[in-house]
Amino acid sequence: MRLSQSPRRRPWILLAAGALGACGVAIAADPPTSYMPVVIKETFAAIKARMERDKPAVERRQRSLLEQRYDLSDQPVRGLRMSGGKPVQGGVRVRLPAGASWEQLAAMTPEQIRERDLFPAGFLPLPHPNHAEGGMVFPKFHIEALKRAEQRDLTRFDLDFDLPDHFLPDFPAPIYLTTRPDLGDVSKGQLVTINNYYELFNGVLNPKQLEGLRLLVTPFAQQQFNQTEDRRSALPSRGVACLDCHSNGHTVAATHLVGDIRPQPFRHRIDTPTLRGVNVQRLFGSQRALKTVEDFTEFEQRAAYFDGDPVIATKKGINILDRGHQVHAMGEFQAILDFPPAPKLDLFGKLKPSASDAQKRGQELFFGKAQCSACHAPPYYTDNSMHNLQVERFFKPQTINGRFAAMDGPIKTFPLRGIKDSPPYLHDGRLLTLEDTVEFFNVVLQTRLEPQEKDDLVAFLRAL
Structure with a gap:
């Protein structure tokens, strides 16, 4: 059942007491069910009127969450466009916790970040x-x-x-x-x-x-x-x-x-x-x-x-x-839908000599210090596998606008070919730019990239 589909507005399934009771999540009194209701107890007119009335508050809550997490301003990268011509957004948009820096976070252990509650909110699951x-x-x-x-x-x-x-x-x-x-x-x-x-x-x-x-x-x-x-x-x-x-x-x-x-x-x-x-x-x-x-x-x-x-x-x-x-x-x-053209890549998916110095440095990082190629192998930059990043190492379980954030589980390795055309990033879209993505993996993989190395890696990703 959905919250909206019952006149009592009850949740459509019971939260497991063992999993959530310790986290302060309210537990409903109804028995658990895997099914949604077939027989609806309200008329369509009543459902529509109620949900239209609730809509502004629902959207204000989500907008507030996004603004707390991200810089949502329109800041396109100069001279860079997707294959269809739309400007590509740039810059790190995830907001840092007060008093923290990216360099500090990258130097900390997952346990330290978790205990001090320093994992950036924009890195948490997006509801x-x-x-x-x-x-x-x-x-x-x-x-x-x-x-x-x-x-x-x-x-x-x-x-x-x-x-x-x-x-x-x-x-x-x-x-x-x-x-x-x-x-x-x-x-x-x-x-x-x-x-x-x-x-x-x-x-x-x-x-x-x-x-x-x-x-x-x-x-x-x-x-x-x-x-x-x-x-x-x-x-x-x-x-x-x-x-x-x-x-x-x-x-x-x-x-x-x-x-x-x-x-x-x-x-x-x-x-x-x-x-x-x-x-x-x-x-x-x-x-x-x-x-x-x-x-x-x-x-x-x-x-x-x-x-x-x-x-x-x-x-x-x-x-x-x-x-x-x-x-x-x-x-x-x-099966015949192709990736967009990548004029700077050769037959093996590597950069041609005409690539910029920054892109070449980024490629070296991709296959070296940044550890990206451990999952994203050329020429299409995927290993056709699934990996568990275990991001839950960095934060305590919590409920975010109705989403219980605990574990993501295994995630497919998506191809990175044409990646600049496919924002936002990660399976739930929690990362708005490639810069955000590099910062995320720098913390999660603990690769300790320097600021210039991050810029070079982004330059390489945009060439794929």
């Missing part, structure tokens, strides 16, 4: 814009573009996306194909939708790939966007398409909560990853470790769209895809 409610949330610019293109509205009446637009990826993002690198951006600067996919790709894709793309831009019922009384759209909704989150086969940084964790406070926020380069990947999902892109595609439709609850999916309109034809076609299109 969903309304963690107790959860669900898919899309940036405003994407919502408006879809309304113009399809007259389909992904606005939620209960909350809006939280991160400022300037920290998000290109929109609409370029599309590069492994099968036709000669074409460059095959999107021609357009957002690919059900209305223009055929015009753009007929004659470029084979019939199976074209059918896969059609399905990827077809909206299907989803937990928040459907035709039932417990939806979160003002009008009954046709639903959400795969390429709503993975816009143009890339990402708009839309957020959600993982469907495979209970109870609700333990569920992790998801920063939608790019689909570029899935042909070289062998694990799918930031923490699920699904083994093929077909598994991932089928899982999304059967479970992730409905918060991992197939019971509620039956009510809201689950779309069961045929594995041998439809799922395979969708996977085949995803």
